[in-house]
Amino acid sequence: MREFPDRDLETASEVGQIASGQGGVEQRAGAILDTLHRLVPFRAAVIFLLDPDRREAMPISSRGYDRAVSEYMSSSANIAEIELLGLTRHRAAMRVRDLPVPAERVRGWVEYLRPAGFREGLAVGLFTPEGRHLGILGLNTDTERHPTESARELIGALAPTIAKAVDPTRSLAGMARIVNAARAGILLTRGGNTLPLIGLPGHRLLGVGSSVLAVVARQVPVSGGYGSFLCPDAADDTVDSHVRITVLPCPPDTPQHVNAVVLLSRAGDLHGLTGRELEILGLMVEGWPNRRIAAVLFIAPRTVAAHVEHILPKLDVSTRTLAAVRALRLGLYVPLPLAAV
Template sequence: MAPVDPEGIVLRIAAAGSAARVEERAEDFLEQLRRVYPYDAALITLFDAQRRLQVPVTRRGYEPIHPYLDSVAFVDELDGASLLRVSRPMRVIDLPMAPMELPTWAKHLRPAGFREGLGTALITPDGRYLGLLWMNSGDATPASDEVCALLHRVMPLIASALDPLRTVGAMADIVADVSAGALLTRSGRIEALPGRPGHPMVCSGSPLVRVSTSALHRDGAYASFVYPVDGGVRTSELVRVTVLSCAAVAPGNLRAVILISAAPPLHGLTRRELEVLGGLVEGWSNARIAATLFVAARTVVSHVEHVMAKLGAESRTMAAMRASRQGLYIPVDLSTGPPETLR
C-alpha cells in the first residue's frame, strides 16, 4: 500500500463534509478511508435511541448479515460488551475479550468471512453519541497504529458532518426572523434546537404541539399558521409558527422542527376572520365553524365574504388555499370552548 498522507486524508474528509446529502457525505468518507484501510465491508450508522437500532446511512459488503445489523440484538450485544460508545478506534486485536466470546464476531462477522476490522463510535465535539463507523476485512492483518491515529483524528470531522442536528439547523435557517424553536421527536417529546432559544409555548403536550402535529399531518412536509402568544384565545398578540417535517432526516427519531417568528402581514384580517379561516383550511362547513365559534351561521357567511375580499379570492376554497400557503389562519383547535373564552 502507498504511504499514508495524513494531511491529505484530513483535507479530503473535510471537503467531503460539504456534500449536500448526508448519504453522499458518508459515501465520500468511506471512499477516503479506503485509501488507508482497504476494507472489504464498511458501514456508517446513526443510532435511533427510541427504537434501539443502528440505522445505516451507508453500508457496503455486509449483505449476508443485514438482518442482524438491523436488529436490537446487535445493539444489545455491543452495549453488553461496553463496545457501543467506544470513542477510540478499535481493531479486533484490541477487543477487551477474546473475539470468539463476542457474539457479533463469533456468530456473524467471522462466519461471513471477516478476519479483522477497525471501528469507532461517532461522537460529536460536544459529546453527543451519534452512531458507528465500522470497517472489516477478510485479511487478518490489523490496521497500523498510524491508521488508527488518523481515524481518531478525523472522527470529529465525520461526526460533525453526519450530525442530524446539522441538517435540522440548515432547515431552520431557511425561515426568516426566527426568535425561538424546538425539536419534536417521534415519541412526542420536545428537545432543544441547538443555537435557538426555547419558548414556553413549545413544550410536550402543549396545545401548540398538538396543532403543529395536526397541521403537518394535513399539509405534509411544511405547515405555517398564526398563534396567540399565550396559548389562549383572548390575547391580541400573534406569532407565526412554522413546522418543518424531519421525517426524512436519519436516523428518523425526529418528527419536526417547530419555529416561532414574528406574525406575517395580516392583510387587514381580524382575529375572528383568522379563526374562520382556520375552519376553511380544515374544510369545515359554515355550520360547523359557527358551532365551534359560538356564533350564528349568517355571521360566518359574512366573515367568509370578508376574508375572500381581503385575500383576493374568488371562492372559499381559494381563500383556504391562500390562507394555508401564507400561514394566515388560527388553527380551529384553539377556537373551541365556551363563549366567554372567545374575543
Template sequence: MRPLRADELLLAEAASARPVAPPAERARGLLEVLRRVVPFDAAFLAFADPGEHRPSLLATLDLDDAAVRFLEGPQVARDIELTGTDRARPPLGSSDLPYPAEELATWADCLIPSGLREGLGVALFADGGRHVGHLAVLSASPAPPSAATRRRLARLAPLLARCLDPLSSLLAGARLVQGVTAGTALRADGGCQVVPGLATDPLLLPGSPLLGFVRRRVGDGRVSSSFLWPLGGAHAPDGHARVTVLSTSDDAGPGLAGLALLSPAPPLHGLTPRELEVLGLLVEGCTNSDIARRLVVTSRTIATHLEHIAAKLGTPTRTHAAVRAERDGLYVPAVPC
C-alpha cells in the same frame, strides 16, 4: 476555526456532492471515500435510533449477505453497548478488548466467518453531543490498527457524524425561515429532541396542544407548512406566533419525524383575532352555520366577519380567502389552547 486537512476535504466534498441523495446512498459514498484515507477490507455505517435504542444499518461495503443480515438484527446493539462503543471515546479495536473478540456474538457469528479479524468501531456524535450513528472499519489481517490510523479515524468521526446527521437537512431549511426564535425536533416515538443552536419554548414542550397539532400536520404528509398559534389563550390576548413545520422524507433515517419552529407572526392585514379565528374555521371547511355554532354567534355575524376578511385580504370569495390564508400562513387551527 482551523482549515480542513486533505482527508477531511475529501469527505466534505463527497457529502456536498450528494446533498439531496438518500442517506444510504450518501453513506455508501462516504465509506468509499473514507477507504482512500483509512484503509479497510469491509465497513458498515449505522444510524443511532433513539426510539428503538438500537442502531439501524445504513450502508455496508464488501460484506456478504449473511453478515448484512446479522448486522440488521438486535445482537449488534448489545455488543456495541457491551464494548462501550456507543459512548464518546477513541476508536476501539477487537485487540483492545479485555477478553477474546470471539466472546462477542458479532465477531463469533458474523465477522470472523466473513474472514475478518480486526477492526475499529467508533460512535458518531454530531453537534451538541447527539449520538447519530456508529462506524466500523474492518480488516482481514489480525494485526492491530496502527496508532496513526486510530488518530485519523478519531479526527474524521465528527465530520462523518455531521454528514450523516438527519437534522442537517432540516436545519438547512430552518435557516430559510426568517426570525426563528425557538424550535424543537420531533421524534417518531412521540418525543422531542433539543436542536443545537435553537432555543426552546414552553409551547414546544412534550404534551403541549401545539405539538399535538404539529404532529398531525407531519402525519398529513406535508413537506412544509406554516400557521398561526394564539398566545395567552384561545382568543390571542398576547397576539400570535408563526409556526413553521418541516417534515423529514421517508428515507431521512429512523427516529426523526420533523422540525417545529417559532417566529414572529407575519403581517396580519388588519385582521382581528376573531376574524383570524373565523378564517381558521373556514380553512377547515366549515360552513357559516358550522362556524356560528362553534363560536356561539349568529350566522349573520359570521357573514359580516367574512365580508370584512374578504375586504382586508382582497379576495372575491370565501374559497379564495381560505386559499390565501393557507398560502400566507394566516391559518389559525381550531384546537383548544
C-alpha cells in the same frame, strides 16, 4: 497530543475536505470509507445512523458484508449490544482486542462477524458537537495485523469530523435559513420526539407532547411537510399575540425517522384579523359550516356570520371559500387544537 506520520495527516486533511464539501450524506459517507481504506485495508466497512424511535441502524454507506451480517447490524439487538459496549457514550475508537469484555461474549462477533471470515475490526461512535449520538463507523479486516494502534488513534481523532460529514441535520439547518427571522426550531421525528436543529434554540411551544407538534404531526402526511399556521403565544402580554409555525419538508437524503423541520418566528402581517377571526378561519380551512363553528366556539351562529363578513374584506376576497383558500395559502389561521375555546 500524539504526532501522526505525514501520510496520516494527509488522510485527516482529506476527511476534513470531504466533511466541508458538497454532496449528499451518502456521497460523503462513501468518500470517507474510500479514504479510510488507504489507512486500514478493511474487507468490509459501514457507516450507519441510529433511528432513536425504532432503535434500528440505518446504513448510509456499507460495503463487504453479507446479508446475514447486514441484517444483524440493522437490528435492535445490535443497537443494544453497541450500548452495552459503551459506543453510544464513549468517544474513543475500539478494536475487537480493545473491547471492555472478551470478544467471545459479544454476540455480533461470535455469531456473525467471525464466521464471515473477519479477524479484527474497529468501531467508533459518532457524536454531534453538542454531544448527541448520531451513529457508528465500523470496519472489519481479515487479518489481526489491522487496524494498527496508530490507525485506531487517528480514526478516533477523526470521528468528530466524520460525524460532521454524515450529520443529516446540516442540510436541514440550511433549509431553516430561508425562513426569515426564525427564532426557534426543532426536528420532529416520526415517533413524535424532537431533535435539536443546528443554529436555532428550542422553544416551549415546540416541546414533546405540545399541541403545536400534534398539529404538525397531523398535517405532515397531508401537506407533504410544507405549510404554516399561527399559534397564540400566551407568554406575550400583548392582546391577540401570535407566533408563526412553519413546517418544511425533509430532503430525500434525510433519514426516514426525521419527519419535518418545525420553525417558530414572528407572526408577520395579520391583515387586521383578530384572534377570534383567525380561529374561525382555522375551522373554515377545515370546511366547517357556520353552525358547527358556532357550537365548538360557544358563540351564536349569527356571531360567526358577522365575523365572516369582517374577514372577507380583510383578505380581499368575495366568498367564504376563497377566504379559506387564501388563509391556508398565507398561513393566516389558528388550527382548532390551538384555539382558545
